[in-house]
Amino acid sequence: MQALSPPPSSSSLIVGTSRRRRPPTGPLVVHCIHRSYDSVNFPAGVVSSRSDWQSSCAILSSKVVGQEQPPESRSGGDNGPADSIASVNGHKTIDLDLVPIDKAAADGTAAVGGGGSNNGNRPLPMQKPLTITDLAPAPMHGSQLRVAYQGVPGAYSEAAAGKAYPKCEAIPCDQFEVAFQAVELWIADRAVLPVENSLGGSIHRNYDLLLRHRLHIVGEVQLPVHHCLMALPGVRKEYITRVISHPQALAQCEHTLTKLGLQAAREAVDDTAGAAEYIAANNLRDTAAIASARAAELYGMQILADGIQDDCGNVTRFVMLAREPIIPRTDRPFKTSIVFAHDKGTSVLFKVLSAFAFRNINLTKIESRPHRNRPIRLVDDANVGTAKHFEYLFYVDFEASMAEVRAQNALAEVQEFASFLRVLGSYPMDMTPWSPSGGD
Numbered sequence: 342m343q344a345l346s347p348p349p350s351s352s353s354l355i356v357g358t359s360r361r362r363r364p365p366t367g368p369l370v371v372h373c374i375h376r377s378y379d380s381v382n383f384p385a386g387v388v389s390s391r392s393d394w395q396s397s398c399a400i401l402s403s404k405v406v407g408q409e410q411p412p413e414s415r416s417g418g419d420n421g422p423a424d425s426i427a428s429v430n431g432h433k434t435i436d437l438d439l440v441p442i443d444k445a446a447a448d449g450t451a452a453v454g455g456g457g458s459n460n461g462n463r464p465l466p467m468q469k470p471l472t473i474t475d476l477a478p479a480p481m482h483g484s485q486l487r488v489a490y491q492g493v494p495g496a497y498s499e500a501a502a503g504k505a506y507p508k509c510e511a512i513p514c515d516q517f518e519v520a521f522q523a524v525e526l527w528i529a530d531r532a533v534l535p536v537e538n539s540l541g542g543s544i545h546r547n548y549d550l551l552l553r554h555r556l557h558i559v560g561e562v563q564l565p566v567h568h569c570l571m572a573l574p575g576v577r578k579e580y581i582t583r584v585i586s587h588p589q590a591l592a593q594c595e596h597t598l599t600k601l602g603l604q605a606a607r608e609a610v611d612d613t614a615g616a617a618e619y620i621a622a623n624n625l626r627d628t629a630a631i632a633s634a635r636a637a638e639l640y641g642m643q644i645l646a647d648g649i650q651d652d653c654g655n656v657t658r659f660v661m662l663a664r665e666p667i668i669p670r671t672d673r674p675f676k677t678s679i680v681f682a683h684d685k686g687t688s689v690l691f692k693v694l695s696a697f698a699f700r701n702i703n704l705t706k707i708e709s710r711p712h713r714n715r716p717i718r719l720v721d722d723a724n725v726g727t728a729k730h731f732e733y734l735f736y737v738d739f740e741a742s743m744a745e746v747r748a749q750n751a752l753a754e755v756q757e758f759a760s761f762l763r764v765l766g767s768y769p770m771d772m773t774p775w776s777p778s779g780g781d
C-alpha cells in the first residue's frame with residue numbers, strides 16, 4: 342500500500358501489471374509505473390465561429406475542441422500507443438478470434454479471395470466475415486464490459502462500477518490516472534470514478550484528470566456510502582493507535598471518530614479496502630481501517646463500529662467515462678458537464694452563469710480549479726502597481742441535454758466570454774431512488 346505522495350515531476354506513462362499483496366479473489370491490478378504530468382496546452386476558444394459551435398453542440402462531440410494534443414500524448418484507439426499492445430494485464434486489447442494466415446493456409450480455412458486457393462476437395466472456408474460488431478471491442482451495454490476503478494476489491498468504487506454496469510468485469514487500478522489510461526489503451530471499456538461526496542466534497546484529482554485526458558462522461562451513478570471501523574479479530578477499540586483510510590472516508594467519519602473516543606492518529610492511504618487489506622497483510626494489531634462491510638469480509642477483519650459516517654445520507658457521486666461520447670437525448674433527464682476559463686473583463690463569471698439562468702437551466706454544481714497552464718494573470722493598474730490575479734478553470738454541471746436548443750444557445754453564449762470551453766459529456770442523470778445508509 343502506498344501513502345498518498347506528490348507526483349514525480351515528469352516521465353512517460355507506462356501501464357504495468359502486478360499482483361498486489363494477498364488479493365482475495367486473485368485479480369490483477371493495473372498500476373502506474375511512471376506518470377505523465379506534462380501540462381495540457383489550451384489555445385483560446387474551442388471552435389472558430391458561433392455557427393460551428395452550435396452545430397458541434399448538436400452532435401455533442403467534445404472532439405470539436407480546438408485544443409490539439411501533442412501526438413505523443415494522444416490516447417490509444419485509432420492510432421495511439423494501444424495499437425502495438427495485443428494484450429495487457431490478461432485483457433486482450435481487441436477480442437478478435439483471427440486465425441493466423443499460416444495455419445489458415447495449412448488447414449484450408451483461408452478465405453476465398455483472401456489469398457488462399459480452394460482446389461475443390463477442401464471444405465469451403467469456415468471463417469465468418471467480420472462485421473461491425475466484431476470491430477467494436479467495447480459493447481455499449483450489458484455483460485462483459487470491462488470497467489476500470491481505483492482501489493482493490495471491496496472499495497466503494499468497485500461497488501459503483503457494479504451499480505453502473507451490473508454484469509461488468511471490474512478491473513482494479515492502483516491510481517485514478519491508471520483507470521483513465523486503462524480506457525485509453527483499450528484495456529478497459531469504461532472507467533467509473535468518484536467526483537464528489539455529500540460530506541467530503543469534491544475529489545479534485547479527478548476534475549484535473551478529466552481535463553488532462555480525452556475521455557467522455559457517459560453517465561453518473563450515486564452510491565450511498567456506509568462506513569465501518571474494522572480491525573483484526575480480537576483487537577479492541579482501546580488498543581487502536583492509528584486509523585487508516587482514504588482521505589475522503591476519514592473526512593466523512595471525522596466527528597464520529599472523535600465521539601467514539603479513539604485516541605488514534607488518522608493516516609491517509611490510497612483506498613478504503615486497501616487499508617483493510619494492508620492491516621491484514623501486515624498483521625497490524627494497533628491499527629483500524631475505515632472501509633465497507635464487504636472489505637471486512639474479504640480481508641478477514643472484524644467490524645468494531647458500523648455506520649460511522651457523520652451523516653446517514655452520505656452519498657458519493659461517480660461518473661462513467663468512455664472513449665466515445667453518447668448521443669444526447671431529450672426523452673429523459675440529462676445532465677451536461679462543461680469546463681471553461683473565462684476571458685478578462687468585468688463580471689464575466691456572472692455573465693457566463695447568467696446564460697444558464699436566463700434559459701431556466703438549473704446548475705447542479707460549480708467547481709473551480711487552478712488554471713495550471715496560466716495560473717496567474719498580472720493586472721497592471723496604472724499608478725497603483727501590478728496586481729496578481731489567480732486564474733481558474735470552472736467546472737459546471739447543468740440539468741439539460743446538449744440535444745436541447747436552450748443548452749446549445751447557452752453554450753454559444755458562454756463561448757463568447759470564454760477563452761477555453763470543453764463539453765466533458767452530456768449524459769442521463771442518475772434518478773434511481775436510494776435509501777439512507779444508516780448510522781447516527
Ligand SMILES: O=C(O)C(=O)C[C@]1(C(=O)O)C=C[C@@H](O)C=C1
Binds near residue numbers: 492495496538566589
Ligand atoms: O477508497 C474507496 O473505497 C473508494 O472507492 C474511493 C472513495 C472516494 O474517492 O471518495 C469513494 C467513495 C467514498 O467516498 C470513499 C472513497
